[in-house]
Amino acid sequence: MSTPARTPRRSGIRGGEAASGWLFTAPMIILLGMFLVIPVLMALWVSFSDWNGRGSPFSGTVSFVGLDNYSALVGGGGLAEQDFGTALRNNAWYVLLVVPIQTMLSLLLAVLVNRQILRGRGFFRTAFYFPSVTSSVAITVLWLFLFSASGAVNKLLAFIGINGPNWFNDPSGVLHNFLGLIGVETGPAALTGNTFLGISFWEWLAGPSVAMSAFILMAVFTTSGTFMLLFIAALQNLSGDVVEAAMMDGANGWQRFWRVTLPQLRPTLFTVLTLGLIGAWQVFDQIYTGTQGGPGKTTLTPAYLSYQAAFTNQAWGQGAAIAFILFVIIVVFTLFQRWLLAERQVSARRMRPYQPQPTSGGSK
Amino acid sequence: MSTPTKTRVRSASPSRRLRALSREQLPTPAIAGRSLLYAILVVLAIIYIAPFLVQVATSFKTDGDAASNPMSLVPQTWSTAAYEKLFLNSDFPVWFQNSAIVTVFVTLGRVFFNSLAGYALARLHFRGRNVIFALLIAVMSVPGVVLLIPKFLVINQLGIYDTYVGMIVPLLTDAAGVFIMKNFFESIPASVEEQARIDGAGTFRVFWSIVLPMARPALVTIIILSFQGSWNELSHFIVATQSPELTTLTKGVASLASGQLSQGTQYPLKLAAAAIMTIPVAVMFFIFQKRIMNTTDGAVKE
Structure with missing residues (x-):
C-alpha cells in the first residue's frame, strides 16, 4: 500500500536527493578510494615492477618486469621461493587448526552460556569475551611470558609430570615430534626427495612448530569470545517451537542439538567460518610483536613475509606480489567455503521441517 | 547410568x-x-x-x-x-598520548562519516547508489593485511608519511561501519522523517536532528568498534610512521616486547605496559557491556 503512494512523491519533495546522496557519501568514497582502492592499484603496479623503495614508483627509472616477482615466489628455486613456501606451510597449519577449534569452542561456549536456567550467565559471558577486546600486542606480550621456558604454562605442565617445551624457541614440528615418539626420525624418500615451493613434502607435513602452536592457542583464546557472541545471538533468534516439537517426538538433548539446533545455525556457522578463515590467513601483529618469524622461520607467515620483504629488504615488488597471492588465497578459500555450505544448506533446509519425523529418525 | x-x-x-x-x-x-x-x-x-x-x-x-x-x-x-x-623513564606517556589522540579523532570521524554514508545508502534515492553499495561490499572483502604496502605507497606519495594526518585520515571511515549504519537506518520507519520533510526540513537537517538521535544503539556499536579498532591498531601505524614522537601504544609496546628499553627479560615492565594499554578498552567494555553482549541485536534488529 505505502510503496506506490511513496514512489511518485520521491521526484517532487525529494528533488535535491541526488545531490545530497552524493554529498553524504562523498567523504566515504574519497577516503575509501584514496586509502583503499588507489593503494591497491598502486601496489598492483609495484608487484609488476622493480621498484626498490627510492623515489616514486611511477618515476622513469622504475621498469615493468612482468611476472618476475611472482615467478620468483612460486618457481624461482631461490630463497624467496623457499621462504614463501615456508610461510604458506606455517600459515596453512595455523588455519587448519585455529579455524575448526575456535569454531567448535565458541559454539560450545555459546550453547553452555545460553542455558536459560544458568545462574551467572553474565559473568561467564564476560569472562569468555574479555580476551577479545584486548589488543593483539598486549596479549602477545602476556603470551610470551606465560609460555616462556620457566613460565606459568610449563610450571602447570610440571604439576602433571610433563616437561614442557621451550615454546617460543622451539622450531620443531609438532607432527614430526609425534612421529619421533614412535621412532620415525626421517621421512620416506618419496616425501623428502620431492619438493613443492622449495620445501620438501616431509617438511610440509611437519605440522605447526611448537612456537606456532603457542600462537594457535593464543588465537583460539582471543577469538572464541567474539564468535561465541555471534552464536549466542543466533541461538536467541531461534524459535523454540522446532526444538519443542523434537522434544515431543522424544529426541534427546544430543539429538536435538545435532539434528535440530545445528542445522538452523548454518548461516551463523558460515559467518564464523568465513571470518575465522579470513582472520587466520592474516597473522601479522602477533608475529611482529613476538617472534619476527623465528625460531627457524617456523612462525613466518605470508603477511609478515610480505612486510619484511618490502620494508626490511626493500624488495617492494616481491612484497606486493606476496600480498596479492595472499589476497587470492583468501578469496578462493572464502568462495570455496560459501559453495560448500550453500550446497548443504539447501538440502538440509529441505529435509528439516517438512519431512515426517519417522523418516528422518530412521534415516540414521 | x-x-x-x-x-x-x-x-x-x-x-x-x-x-x-x-x-x-x-x-x-x-x-x-x-x-x-x-x-x-x-x-x-x-x-x-x-x-x-x-x-x-x-x-x-x-x-x-x-x-x-x-x-x-x-x-x-x-x-x-x-x-x-614506564611513566618516569620511558616514552610510554608519549605512546599513550598518541594512541589517545588517534582514537578520539578516528572514533569521532567514523561516527560522523559512517552514519552519513549509511543514511544516504539506506534512505536517499539517487542514481549510482547501488553501484556505490556494491563497491562498498567489494571493498569490505579486501583483507587488511594485504593493504600494508599499498597504504604506505599512497601515504608516502601524498607526503603525509610520519604525520598525525597520515595516522588518522586513512582510518576515518570503514566499510563495515557504513554497512552497520545502513542496516540500522533501513530498520527504522521512514514515517518520522517524511513528516519532517513535509514540514520543509532539508536533508541534512532531517539527518542531523531527527534520524541521528534515533540511531543511538547503532552509534554506540560504531563507537565501541572504532574505539577498540583504533586503540588496538598496529599495522597501520607501522607503515604510516617511523619517528619516536609519533609512536602509539601498540607500536611502542611491541618494540618493548622485542627487547628495546630493557636488559634481560624485564617481564614486570612489559606486562605492566600491556596491562595499562588494556585498561581503556576494558573500561569501555564494562561501560557498554550490555550493548556489546547484544551487538548483533543493535546492528541488525529493528
Missing part, C-alpha cells in the same frame, strides 16, 4: 532432593547435568581469566620474583618499579 548414582551420593539430604524435584520438576540426571555444566563453565572461566590475573600480579613483582614464581598471584614483595620506569 553412573550419573544418577553420583547425584544421589552428592545431595546427601533426601528431603532436599525431593523438594527440589517437586519444585522444579527436574529428574535426577538433570541435576547432575547441571552440576556438570557449572563445573565445566567454572573451569573454562578460570582458564580465560587466570592469564589476566597473572599479568596484573606479575606487573607488581620484582624481576627475580617474576622469573622464579611465574604463577603466583601475590607478589613476594610488592614493587611498583615497573610502573615508575
Whole structure:
C-alpha cells in the first residue's frame, strides 16, 4: 500500500536527493578510494615492477618486469621461493587448526552460556569475551611470558609430570615430534626427495612448530569470545517451537542439538567460518610483536613475509606480489567455503521441517 | 547410568532432593547435568581469566620474583618499579598520548562519516547508489593485511608519511561501519522523517536532528568498534610512521616486547605496559557491556 503512494512523491519533495546522496557519501568514497582502492592499484603496479623503495614508483627509472616477482615466489628455486613456501606451510597449519577449534569452542561456549536456567550467565559471558577486546600486542606480550621456558604454562605442565617445551624457541614440528615418539626420525624418500615451493613434502607435513602452536592457542583464546557472541545471538533468534516439537517426538538433548539446533545455525556457522578463515590467513601483529618469524622461520607467515620483504629488504615488488597471492588465497578459500555450505544448506533446509519425523529418525 | 548414582551420593539430604524435584520438576540426571555444566563453565572461566590475573600480579613483582614464581598471584614483595620506569623513564606517556589522540579523532570521524554514508545508502534515492553499495561490499572483502604496502605507497606519495594526518585520515571511515549504519537506518520507519520533510526540513537537517538521535544503539556499536579498532591498531601505524614522537601504544609496546628499553627479560615492565594499554578498552567494555553482549541485536534488529 505505502510503496506506490511513496514512489511518485520521491521526484517532487525529494528533488535535491541526488545531490545530497552524493554529498553524504562523498567523504566515504574519497577516503575509501584514496586509502583503499588507489593503494591497491598502486601496489598492483609495484608487484609488476622493480621498484626498490627510492623515489616514486611511477618515476622513469622504475621498469615493468612482468611476472618476475611472482615467478620468483612460486618457481624461482631461490630463497624467496623457499621462504614463501615456508610461510604458506606455517600459515596453512595455523588455519587448519585455529579455524575448526575456535569454531567448535565458541559454539560450545555459546550453547553452555545460553542455558536459560544458568545462574551467572553474565559473568561467564564476560569472562569468555574479555580476551577479545584486548589488543593483539598486549596479549602477545602476556603470551610470551606465560609460555616462556620457566613460565606459568610449563610450571602447570610440571604439576602433571610433563616437561614442557621451550615454546617460543622451539622450531620443531609438532607432527614430526609425534612421529619421533614412535621412532620415525626421517621421512620416506618419496616425501623428502620431492619438493613443492622449495620445501620438501616431509617438511610440509611437519605440522605447526611448537612456537606456532603457542600462537594457535593464543588465537583460539582471543577469538572464541567474539564468535561465541555471534552464536549466542543466533541461538536467541531461534524459535523454540522446532526444538519443542523434537522434544515431543522424544529426541534427546544430543539429538536435538545435532539434528535440530545445528542445522538452523548454518548461516551463523558460515559467518564464523568465513571470518575465522579470513582472520587466520592474516597473522601479522602477533608475529611482529613476538617472534619476527623465528625460531627457524617456523612462525613466518605470508603477511609478515610480505612486510619484511618490502620494508626490511626493500624488495617492494616481491612484497606486493606476496600480498596479492595472499589476497587470492583468501578469496578462493572464502568462495570455496560459501559453495560448500550453500550446497548443504539447501538440502538440509529441505529435509528439516517438512519431512515426517519417522523418516528422518530412521534415516540414521 | 553412573550419573544418577553420583547425584544421589552428592545431595546427601533426601528431603532436599525431593523438594527440589517437586519444585522444579527436574529428574535426577538433570541435576547432575547441571552440576556438570557449572563445573565445566567454572573451569573454562578460570582458564580465560587466570592469564589476566597473572599479568596484573606479575606487573607488581620484582624481576627475580617474576622469573622464579611465574604463577603466583601475590607478589613476594610488592614493587611498583615497573610502573615508575614506564611513566618516569620511558616514552610510554608519549605512546599513550598518541594512541589517545588517534582514537578520539578516528572514533569521532567514523561516527560522523559512517552514519552519513549509511543514511544516504539506506534512505536517499539517487542514481549510482547501488553501484556505490556494491563497491562498498567489494571493498569490505579486501583483507587488511594485504593493504600494508599499498597504504604506505599512497601515504608516502601524498607526503603525509610520519604525520598525525597520515595516522588518522586513512582510518576515518570503514566499510563495515557504513554497512552497520545502513542496516540500522533501513530498520527504522521512514514515517518520522517524511513528516519532517513535509514540514520543509532539508536533508541534512532531517539527518542531523531527527534520524541521528534515533540511531543511538547503532552509534554506540560504531563507537565501541572504532574505539577498540583504533586503540588496538598496529599495522597501520607501522607503515604510516617511523619517528619516536609519533609512536602509539601498540607500536611502542611491541618494540618493548622485542627487547628495546630493557636488559634481560624485564617481564614486570612489559606486562605492566600491556596491562595499562588494556585498561581503556576494558573500561569501555564494562561501560557498554550490555550493548556489546547484544551487538548483533543493535546492528541488525529493528
